[in-house]
Amino acid sequence: xxxxxxxxxxxxxxxxxxxxxxxxxxxxxxxxxxxxxxxxxxxxxxxxxxxxxxxxxxxxxxxxxxxxxxxxxxxxxxxxxxxxxxxxxxxxxxxxxxxxxxxxxxxxxxxxxxxxxxxxxxxxxxxxxxxxxxxxxxxxxxxxxxxxxxxxxxxxxxxxxxxxxxxxxxxxxxxxxxxxxxxxxxxxxxxxxxxxxxxxxxxxxxxxxxxxxxxxxxxxxxxxxxxxxxxxxxxxxxxxxxxxxxxxxxxxxxxxxxxxxxxxxxxxxxxxxxxxxxxxxxxxxxxxxxxxxxxxxxxxxxxxxxxxxxxxxxxxxxxxxxxxxxxxxxxxxxxxxxxxxxxxxxxxxxxxxxxxxxxxxxxxxxxxxxxxxxxxxxxxxxxxxxxxxxxxxx
Amino acid sequence: xxxxxxxxxxxxxxxxxxxxxxxxxxxxxxxxxxxxxxxxxxxxxxxxxxxxxxxxxxxxxxxxxxxxxxxxxxxxxxxxxxxxxxxxxxxxxxxxxxxxxxxxxxxxxxxxxxxxxxxxxxxxxxxxxxxxxxxxxxxxxxxxxxxxxxxxxxxxxxxxxxxxxxxxxxxxxxxxxxxxxxxxxxxxxxxxxxxxxxxxxxxxxxxxxxxxxxxxxxxxxxxxxxxxxxxxxxxxxxxxxxxxxxxxxxxxxxxxxxxxxxxxxxxxxxxxxxxxxxxxx
Numbered sequence: 192x193x194x195x196x197x198x199x200x201x202x203x204x205x206x207x208x209x210x211x212x213x214x215x216x217x218x219x220x221x222x223x224x225x226x227x228x229x230x231x232x233x234x235x236x237x238x239x240x241x242x243x244x245x246x247x248x249x250x251x252x253x254x255x256x257x258x259x260x261x262x263x264x265x266x267x268x269x270x271x272x273x274x275x276x277x278x279x280x281x282x283x284x285x286x287x288x289x290x291x292x293x294x295x296x297x298x299x300x301x302x303x304x305x306x307x308x309x310x311x312x313x314x315x316x317x318x319x320x321x322x323x324x325x326x327x328x329x330x331x332x333x334x335x336x337x338x339x340x341x342x343x344x345x346x347x348x349x350x351x352x353x354x355x356x357x358x359x360x361x362x363x364x365x366x367x368x369x370x371x372x373x374x375x376x377x378x379x380x381x382x383x384x385x386x387x388x389x390x391x392x393x394x395x396x397x398x399x400x401x402x403x404x405x406x407x408x409x410x411x412x413x414x415x416x417x418x419x420x421x422x423x424x425x426x427x428x429x430x431x432x433x434x435x436x437x438x439x440x441x442x443x444x445x446x447x448x449x450x451x452x453x454x455x456x457x458x459x460x461x462x463x464x465x466x467x468x469x470x471x472x473x474x475x476x477x478x479x480x481x482x483x484x485x486x487x488x489x490x491x492x493x494x495x496x497x498x499x500x501x502x503x504x505x506x507x508x509x510x511x512x513x514x515x516x517x518x519x520x521x522x523x524x525x526x527x528x529x530x531x532x533x534x535x536x537x538x539x540x541x542x543x544x545x546x547x548x549x550x551x552x553x554x555x556x557x558x559x560x561x562x563x564x565x566x567x568x569x570x571x572x573x574x575x576x577x578x579x580x581x582x583x584x585x
Numbered sequence: 586x587x588x589x590x591x592x593x594x595x596x597x598x599x600x601x602x603x604x605x606x607x608x609x610x611x612x613x614x615x616x617x618x619x620x621x622x623x624x625x626x627x628x629x630x631x632x633x634x635x636x637x638x639x640x641x642x643x644x645x646x647x648x649x650x651x652x653x654x655x656x657x658x659x660x661x662x663x664x665x666x667x668x669x670x671x672x673x674x675x676x677x678x679x680x681x682x683x684x685x686x687x688x689x690x691x692x693x694x695x696x697x698x699x700x701x702x703x704x705x706x707x708x709x710x711x712x713x714x715x716x717x718x719x720x721x722x723x724x725x726x727x728x729x730x731x732x733x734x735x736x737x738x739x740x741x742x743x744x745x746x747x748x749x750x751x752x753x754x755x756x757x758x759x760x761x762x763x764x765x766x767x768x769x770x771x772x773x774x775x776x777x778x779x780x781x782x783x784x785x786x787x788x789x790x791x792x793x794x795x796x797x798x799x800x801x802x803x804x805x806x807x808x809x810x811x812x813x814x815x816x817x818x819x820x821x822x823x824x825x826x827x828x829x830x831x832x833x834x835x836x837x838x839x840x841x842x843x844x845x846x847x848x849x850x851x852x853x854x855x856x857x858x859x860x861x862x863x864x865x866x
Contacts, residue, residue, distance in 0.1 A: 210755050214610065221609045223602065233602035241754035243617060243745075243761040407659035444801075 193235075196256045200239065203252050207239045214238050228257065244571065424455040426490060426535070428469065430500025431460040438543040438569065442499050455494075459486070462517055463504040464524035464558075465531065483527060487534050495581050496531065496538035499569070502558040503544065509557050528561050538562070539577045543569040594623070594630035595765075595772045603760040604631060613717055613739035615754070618762030621807030624742040627762075628698035631740065638695040640737075642684040644705045650712030653683040653699075654722050654731075676726050685716060686731055694735030703746040710753040718756055765808065767794065777812055781819060789815060792838050796845075799854060806844040814843035 590596035
């Protein structure tokens with residue numbers, strides 16, 4: 192029945208299984224969706240989506256698959272909205288004659304179709320101009336505009352209006368795990384980090400369970416449980432200066448929030464690429480340099496290493512001695528990176544630049560090669576993969 | 586029977602569909618959402634609306650799936666055997682029923698709330714797969730099979746502290762309670778405090794959403810905190826214009842203790858308000 196929709200969901204990375212699809216069919220048969228598209232949307236969402244990070248993807252696919260299906264029998268939604276919309280526009284600027292004129296030329300469907308296309312193309316705020324949806328423009332779409340044909344978006348919402356095409360609002364956009372880390376989803380990212388920190392603990396004697404099972408078995412039966420505190424030790428290297436600063440602040444917050452979860456965690460800063468010296472206090476970066484050798488010798492090889500940086504620089508800064516923009520380096524960044532990676536088997540690089548842009552910057556590809564492909568975008572999804580990589584037993 | 590919210594609980598249409606689907610198809614319903622958006626309360630209200638008994642099983646980090654089925658008290662049996670108690674010959678005396686057992690054998694199908702399932706061990710949901718799916722389990726000690734007479738409606742809440750296993754998710758309906766918008770919030774407030782002045786609500790809500798929008802708060806205030814705060818405002822008989830006046834001396838909202846539960850957040854708000862005042866000057 193909705194096989195196409197189902198397959199489309201799978202194609203777009205919403206993990207739906209046959210079992211859930213059958214449940215949906217069962218629900219349809221039981222008449223829960225009640226033959227209205229909106230109810231069907233809610234029902235299919237409750238059945239097929241099991242994680243809030245997939246809600247946005249689901250909304251998009253749903254909008255795509257059921258485009259043009261709105262307003263089924265008995266509900267004349269399309270006539271309800273333009274009327275409402277016209278009335279409100281009229282309150283604001285128009286004379287009755289003008290209103291009649293708009294009604295005459297208003298090809299509602301076409302207007303909505305274009306609007307949807309714009310919404311798909313546009314995902315940032317916009318002001319002025321004549322094409323995009325935003326404020327104070329002459330485009331037909333947006334708020335406070337001059338085009339009498341305009342559809343007002345986000346200016347005033349009537350609460351009695353039915354929620355038409357809820358899925359097109361894409362309310363769950365910032366729960367998607369491909370978006371960059373922000374204040375909302377930093378919490379989720381933190382949970383990923385914590386999960387990571389809790390693995391790999393030693394075991395201790397569980398006295399209660401030992402007594403219970405000894406009584407049950409009739410012989411001494413020793414039970415062990417994982418120890419409650421964490422054994423994960425981490426070194427974090429931040430690229431600081433220039434374009435990286437806003438991201439670094441975010442990362443520092445993130446990691447210091449997770450700090451108590453780690454047994455041991457140390458921060459270090461570097462600029463663009465790792466060389467013979469790093470520092471721990473950015474305001475005194477030139478006085479208090481630590482030798483990278485000291486770090487390699489001080490922290491044993493079971494530490495996990497996380498680099499955070501955009502890896503966007505001139506390739507010389509990685510490949511050639513003396514390539515650094517700040518000082519004269521005797522050995523190239525490449526050599527230093529290899530040294531660190533030789534000591535610490537578990538290492539990853541988190542990159543705040545969008546993954547789709549990586550191939551266009553030569554230095555990112557270089558660094559990625561150096562890291563054996565262990566470079567992940569700074570998104571919740573990337574974070575998850577990165578933590579999985581770090582917790583793999585070497 | 587359809588669930589449409591109650592006189593003390595405002596349910597959005599998507600929530601209603603999710604609940605009704607779970608009732609009709611007799612599958613568990615998994616509820617997620619920010620803390621304080623009414624996940625646990627939902628189970629209470631569904632039970633009230635449908636006039637059914639509610640069995641609550643609160644999960645802790647030490648809870649085992651087996652405890653929901655039954656527990657065999659071997660230690661007291663050992664003690665009884667040493668004291669020569671007659672009870673010791675019947676193993677049934679040492680089997681304590683768990684919440685699932687109670688729910689399965691209840692006369693009328695009850696509602697079973699498994700609260701904060703993510704607090705438990707990561708394998709916990711997996712251990713309950715068959716039991717929730719078939720609604721039956723074996724008691725190995727006595728060899729009997731407990732089967733649900735009437736399938737209970739199972740409502741599971743999660744705070745997203747741990748990921749739940751896929752196999753478990755496949756068997757549930759899922760609903761994410763998103764934070765209510767202003768209009769829904771007014772409905773919610775009206776349900777809880779019918780005699781509150783409109784102006785007070787509006788001013789309080791404006792302030793509340795302003796506070797929620799402050800970037801970087803450790804814990805954003807949620808619905809339950811807003812309701813507490815409003816209750817306090819009413820008890821204190823706070824006039825609406827106190828909330829409205831951006832008095833520079835009163836930098837942060839009155840009775841903020843109900844909204845912000847963290848002293849860093851309070852400091853931050855004070856700092857922001859202070860900076861704001863300097864800009865306005």
